[in-house]
Amino acid sequence: MVPVNCKKRHQTLTLNTETKEMFKQTTFDFESLLEESAKIHGHLCPGQVLGVRMSMFGLSKIGIAEPKGKDRKNIIVFVEMDRCATDAVQSVTGCSLGHRTMKFMDYGKMAATFLNLKMGKAVRVIAREDSREKAKE
Numbered sequence: 001m002v003p004v005n006c007k008k009r010h011q012t013l014t015l016n017t018e019t020k021e022m023f024k025q026t027t028f029d030f031e032s033l034l035e036e037s038a039k040i041h042g043h044l045c046p047g048q049v050l051g052v053r054m055s056m057f058g059l060s061k062i063g064i065a066e067p068k069g070k071d072r073k074n075i076i077v078f079v080e081m082d083r084c085a086t087d088a089v090q091s092v093t094g095c096s097l098g099h100r101t102m103k104f105m106d107y108g109k110m111a112a113t114f115l116n117l118k119m120g121k122a123v124r125v126i127a128r129e130d131s132r133e134k135a136k137e
């Protein structure tokens with residue numbers, strides 16, 4: 001268990017072992033990505049936890065290891081939410097509306113689609129209803 005201190009809400013976010021297992025295969029470091037996204041977003045909140053997890057999962061599924069490095073020209077992200085988690089997705093993927101690499105689809109879902117342009121591979125990641133509660137844990 002790795003506790004992450006949340007300064008704003010005075011709560012401790014803990015990674016469960018299931019998620020840690022899942023991310024062991026990826027090259028991403030959850031904690032440093034979360035720290036970075038909380039800094040960009042302005043605070044650490046469940047949306048950051050969700051957005052970082054969704055992005056890590058999505059990117060690894062489409063074979064992107066260095067979203068801000070050699071892979072940065074190969075990704076497009078379609079986000080279906082315009083809330084906290086979107087900032088986390090932007091932070092992890094490096095995609096943004098301004099760079100035209102992030103597209104906002106107003107479907108009102110906590111979901112994002114990650115597209116690898118080079119490989120023609122895409123995956124849509126949806127946050128389960130209970131994941132927001134889990135992210136607060």
Ligand SMILES: [Zn+2]
Nearest residue numbers: 043045047084
């Ligand atoms: Zn937030």
